Amino acid sequence: MMTKKTRFIMCFCTGECPGFSKLQLWPLINFVRNELDVEYTVIHPQLCVEDGDRFFADYLDPNEKDRIYIVGGCAPVMQKKMFKEAFKTKGLDIDKQLIPLDLRNMPTEEAMKKVQEAVEQALRE
Secondary structure, eight states, X not given: OOOOEEEEEXXXXXXXXXXXXXXXXXXXXXXXXXXXXXXXXXXXXXXXXXXXXXXXXXXXXXXXXXXXXXXXXXXXXXXXXXXXXXXXXXXOOHHHHEEEEEOXXXXXXXXXXXXXHHHHHHHHO
């Protein structure tokens, strides 16, 4: 049996998106990295652009079939569309290894709860 490992990636939409105006980035990140069962957290300013593609091309490890990537950002459907090719190229299963979270328009405490639930879900499955 494989031991699942989780990583949290926060896409903060350039830091200027009105959808994230209620969310305090550093309290969220420090809660996730200090209080939840994740290996570590990463912040990316905008995963939906070319450097986001390059980030995933470098970051995803084809040897890590037990890794779960939890991404906080925008619409889960869009995340799956955007990251599908990177996961496929690395031989990873996006449906089993990605938990996309829409954290827009949430206050910090609500986002913390949503991430915590995702980490707990990832480790249960």
